[in-house]
Amino acid sequence: MAGNSRSSIHGQWSSRWVFVLAATGSAVGLGNIWKFPYIAGENGGGAFVLVYLICIAVVGLPVMIAEVMLGRRGRQSPINTMKSLSQEAGASPLWQLLGWSGVLAGFLILSYYSVIAGWAINYVLEMGAGTFSGSSAGQVKAVFDELLADPLKLTLWHTLFIIATMVVVARGVRGGLEKAVTFLMPALFMLLIILLGYAMNSGAFMQGLAFLFTPDFSAITGKGVLIAMGHAFFTLSLGMGAIMIYGSYMRSEDSIARTAIMIVAADTVVALVAGMAIFPIVFANGLEPGAGPGLVFQTLPLAFGAMPGGLLFGTLFFILLFFAAWSSSISLIEPAVTWLVENRNMKRVSASIVCGIATWALGMGTVLSFNLWAEVKLFDMTFFDLLDFLTANIMLPLGGLFVAVFVGWIMSRQSKADEMATKHLFAFRAWNFLLKYITPLAVVVIFLQSTGLLAKITA
Numbered sequence: 001m002a003g004n005s006r007s008s009i010h011g012q013w014s015s016r017w018v019f020v021l022a023a024t025g026s027a028v029g030l031g032n033i034w035k036f037p038y039i040a041g042e043n044g045g046g047a048f049v050l051v052y053l054i055c056i057a058v059v060g061l062p063v064m065i066a067e068v069m070l071g072r073r074g075r076q077s078p079i080n081t082m083k084s085l086s087q088e089a090g091a092s093p094l095w096q097l098l099g100w101s102g103v104l105a106g107f108l109i110l111s112y113y114s115v116i117a118g119w120a121i122n123y124v125l126e127m128g129a130g131t132f133s134g135s136s137a138g139q140v141k142a143v144f145d146e147l148l149a150d151p152l153k154l155t156l157w158h159t160l161f162i163i164a165t166m167v168v169v170a171r172g173v174r175g176g177l178e179k180a181v182t183f184l185m186p187a188l189f190m191l192l193i194i195l196l197g198y199a200m201n202s203g204a205f206m207q208g209l210a211f212l213f214t215p216d217f218s219a220i221t222g223k224g225v226l227i228a229m230g231h232a233f234f235t236l237s238l239g240m241g242a243i244m245i246y247g248s249y250m251r252s253e254d255s256i257a258r259t260a261i262m263i264v265a266a267d268t269v270v271a272l273v274a275g276m277a278i279f280p281i282v283f284a285n286g287l288e289p290g291a292g293p294g295l296v297f298q299t300l301p302l303a304f305g306a307m308p309g310g311l312l313f314g315t316l317f318f319i320l321l322f323f324a325a326w327s328s329s330i331s332l333i334e335p336a337v338t339w340l341v342e343n344r345n346m347k348r349v350s351a352s353i354v355c356g357i358a359t360w361a362l363g364m365g366t367v368l369s370f371n372l373w374a375e376v377k378l379f380d381m382t383f384f385d386l387l388d389f390l391t392a393n394i395m396l397p398l399g400g401l402f403v404a405v406f407v408g409w410i411m412s413r414q415s416k417a418d419e420m421a422t423k424h425l426f427a428f429r430a431w432n433f434l435l436k437y438i439t440p441l442a443v444v445v446i447f448l449q450s451t452g453l454l455a456k457i458t459a
């Protein structure tokens with residue numbers, strides 16, 4: 001028999017396409033448009049992009065398939081799913097910890113994700129008001145610096161974004177979100193293509209492409225490789241149960257592997273197009289590729305400010321960026337909310353309010369890290385830097401590592417084959433092999449080399 005007989009108490013997607021759209025909505029977000037370009041810029045470009053793409057293929061895709069599979073088989077919040085599945089496999093109940101660390105990671109990520117999404121909201125208004133028409137690079141940068149220096153403004157947008165997220169989560173999987181992602185994602189992609197067209201004519205298109213796609217391995221450090229791998233998890237929403245919980249709402253008869261390939265491909269294309277649109281603008285205006293988290297907010301307004309129809313397109317672009325962030329943020333908190341509903345007997349609405357308030361409070365640390373607490377540092381990192389580093393580069397890869405070990409080594413071949421129901425034996429074996437050996441090895445090696453330990457061991 002294919003699949004299993006469990007069903008989720010929280011509901012089910014109405015079709016295969018809805019799962020694809022929701023998971024793509026979760027994957028495509030600030031990670032693709034805000035984070036990928038700036039970390040590629042900070043880590044030297046081409047070599048970083050290459051490592052990132054390799055990680056997507058040998059680590060990201062197999063783990064994505066594994067997470068969807070676990071979720072669909074368990075049909076509960078990631079914590080309870082890991083509990084049932086470890087029981088089914090006769091393994092230690094400690095595997096639940098995977099679910100717990102995921103809930104914690106999701107909560108930590110959403111706390112700062114919301115602040116950055118708030119920047120996008122602010123830019124909708126600035127764009128719409130014509131702030132950037134004919135602006136110079138210096139003027140555009142000044143607007144960004146002013147925003148970061150203003151804790152009240154940042155708090156306002158952060159609050160608004162958390163409310164927006166929790167309203168959708170409170171309404172459940174089918175209410176609202178399903179419909180929104182259906183047309184917002186394609187619209188965002190269209191606008192990125194328009195920006196790409198502008199970048200092609202900006203005079204520095206080839207320079208931008210060369211920066212992104214010519215690997216210069218002297219420009220990347222051990223830490224850069226760790227950041228590339230961490231980003232592969234972050235951008236695909238892996239390693240914390242987000243894709244697992246979305247998989248738990250998937251219909252039993254749909255193919256997991258084919259669906260996962262589509263999501264990974266869409267996510268990667270969006271990131272690369274964003275990079276190809278942004279770097280030519282960076283070079284054409286003599287800006288710094290390593291400008292940091294402000295990169296998109298200091299380049300794109302410049303492009304919009306100079307192009308015909310820029311007021312309209314620019315405003316639309318930031319609206320869509322907000323929506324991309326919104327459809328991602330939901331998946332960050334869904335595992336925590338479903339756990340409260342399952343184990344604490346809470347209503348979805350109250351569980352959402354509790355989670356929203358906690359995330360909001362923690363997010364205030366990120367708000368302040370850009371101004372009043374800018375000098376408060378631990379390991380040379382601000383509060384925001386620290387949260388970002390801890391979650392994306394440590395917690396998510398560790399979560400992914402344990403998913404790979406569980407599916408590769410603990411789960412019975414029969415359970416896996418049941419759930420995958422594949423006719424392609426070769427593909428199934430290749431996937432199983434990657435999860436068993438390559439994914440864990442890659443994560444461990446990258447961890448070790450980033451700490452300098454690998455060099456010591458091999459010396």
Ligand code: TRP
Nearest residue numbers: 027029030031234235237242328
């Ligand atoms: N993938 C999203 C982005 O690229 C962010 C995100 C949503 C996420 N859900 C996640 C990251 C779960 C890690 C884990 O913006």
